[in-house]
Amino acid sequence: MAETGKKDVAATPNVSEVHVSDASTTQEVEAVLDAPVERGEPILQVRNLVKHFPLTQGILFKKQVGAVKAVDGVSFDLYQGETLGIVGESGCGKSTVAKLLMTLETATSGEVFYKGQDITKLSGRALKAVRRNIQMVFQDPYTSLNPRMTVGDIIGEPFEIHPEVAPKGDRRKRVQELLDVVGLNPEYINRYPHQFSGGQRQRIGIARGLALNPEIIICDEPVSALDVSVQAQVINLMEKLQDEFNLSYVFIAHDLSIVRHISDRVGVMYLGKMAEIGTDAEIYDHPTHPYTQALLSAVPVPDPDARERRERIILTGDVPSPANPPSGCRFRTRCWKAQDKCAEEVPLLAVPQVFVGKSTPAAHESACHFAEEKDVVGAA
Numbered sequence: 001m002a003e004t005g006k007k008d009v010a011a012t013p014n015v016s017e018v019h020v021s022d023a024s025t026t027q028e029v030e031a032v033l034d035a036p037v038e039r040g041e042p043i044l045q046v047r048n049l050v051k052h053f054p055l056t057q058g059i060l061f062k063k064q065v066g067a068v069k070a071v072d073g074v075s076f077d078l079y080q081g082e083t084l085g086i087v088g089e090s091g092c093g094k095s096t097v098a099k100l101l102m103t104l105e106t107a108t109s110g111e112v113f114y115k116g117q118d119i120t121k122l123s124g125r126a127l128k129a130v131r132r133n134i135q136m137v138f139q140d141p142y143t144s145l146n147p148r149m150t151v152g153d154i155i156g157e158p159f160e161i162h163p164e165v166a167p168k169g170d171r172r173k174r175v176q177e178l179l180d181v182v183g184l185n186p187e188y189i190n191r192y193p194h195q196f197s198g199g200q201r202q203r204i205g206i207a208r209g210l211a212l213n214p215e216i217i218i219c220d221e222p223v224s225a226l227d228v229s230v231q232a233q234v235i236n237l238m239e240k241l242q243d244e245f246n247l248s249y250v251f252i253a254h255d256l257s258i259v260r261h262i263s264d265r266v267g268v269m270y271l272g273k274m275a276e277i278g279t280d281a282e283i284y285d286h287p288t289h290p291y292t293q294a295l296l297s298a299v300p301v302p303d304p305d306a307r308e309r310r311e312r313i314i315l316t317g318d319v320p321s322p323a324n325p326p327s328g329c330r331f332r333t334r335c336w337k338a339q340d341k342c343a344e345e346v347p348l349l350a351v352p353q354v355f356v357g358k359s360t361p362a363a364h365e366s367a368c369h370f371a372e373e374k375d376v377v378g379a380a
């Protein structure tokens with residue numbers, strides 16, 4: 001992996017080890033919150049977050065007949081200045097988590113603490129104040145920018161809602177500064193989105209995300225719609241801005257290589273739940289959850305010897321419907337290690353018993369009853 005500007009987690013003061021848990025009862029959540037914090041205070045604490053979209057039937061009298069369990073009890077922490085990557089197959093609930101963190105969707109249950117304050121319970125001015133500090137960069141720079149607005153109006157739009165950040169007379173100057181910060185010519189302020197390339201448009205989206213000086217940016221597939229060469233430029237820009245403004249990122253993507261490159265820690269989601277979470281080295285070099293192992297076994301390996309050695313794990317079967325997920329472990333219908341216990345008991349996201357107290361990178365949180373290491377990248 002190229003090491004361009006990526007932070008060294010171990011070298012960062014107040015950032016050492018992570019303890020995130022998918023505890024499902026209040027007592028378990030309390031235990032997590034009471035656990036010694038080794039990374040300093042998290043800026044965001046997500047606890048048992050749930051989003052069920054109701055499934056209804058009937059035209060005049062709508063009756064709820066079920067629910068799409070898009071996010072079903074997800075917990076994690078985000079620390080100041082770090083990047084938490086979130087990966088997982090299409091439909092596993094990544095964008096729904098992003099929208100819940102942004103309060104663009106209302107949580108069915110669970111909490112999102114921003115500096116200790118549960119933002120899912122806020123409204124009015126208190127919510128507006130928090131929203132200023134949590135911004136989003138969207139996937140598709142072609143559709144997320146209004147084609148009829150100039151770049152100046154797009155980037156300056158957040159100032160209409162938060163005029164205290166840039167009074168009217170200062171806005172043009174502020175927008176030009178933002179254009180400069182993201183590597184665009186400040187003279188482009190009166191241009192329209194169609195006059196820019198895809199990479200430049202994503203820079204505009206990033207400038208808009210930065211306008212209110214946020215502390216957290218939720219990035220939902222920010223480079224997935226871009227060419228590979230442009231992806232690298234945008235990622236490098238995001239890393240530079242993170243260092244400059246001490247930003248914390250939640251970085252959602254399909255591409256495991258990009259996520260590894262930019263992330264300090266990585267969470268792997270499957271069907272509305274977090275399957276495994278740890279530092280990038282723990283997840284990529286020492287995965288213990290069969291789903292993570294299968295995902296990683298499909299990542300292209302440049303070294304031909306490693307390619308020879310590694311075992312490709314082909315998952316069979318489709319991802320089950322989130323409206324009717326399997327009992328116990330949600331991955332069991334596709335897992336080659338599934339046993340009776342997997343259908344009966346939901347595995348909690350915790351350091352597996354076999355690794356508790358051991359100083360091995362495998363001792364990170366994994367929601368599997370039979371978690372074990374497997375060399376999926378042919379490193380041996």
Ligand SMILES: Nc1ncnc2c1ncn2[C@@H]1O[C@H](COP(=O)(O)OP(=O)(O)OP(=O)(O)O)[C@@H](O)[C@H]1O
Nearest residue numbers: 053068069070089090091092093094095096097322
């Ligand atoms: N507004 C909605 N109403 C009903 N179901 C929804 C709604 N939004 C999302 N879903 C469902 O919730 C599940 C999770 O969707 P989500 O968009 O969070 O997945 P994702 O991981 O972001 O997928 P992708 O990688 O394709 O972007 C999917 O089954 C989706 O169909």
Ligand code: SF4
Nearest residue numbers: 329332335342368369
């Ligand atoms: S709990 Fe069982 S089904 Fe789930 S990942 Fe582990 S072994 Fe597979």
Ligand SMILES: [Mg+2]
Nearest residue numbers: 094095096220
């Ligand atoms: Mg999505």
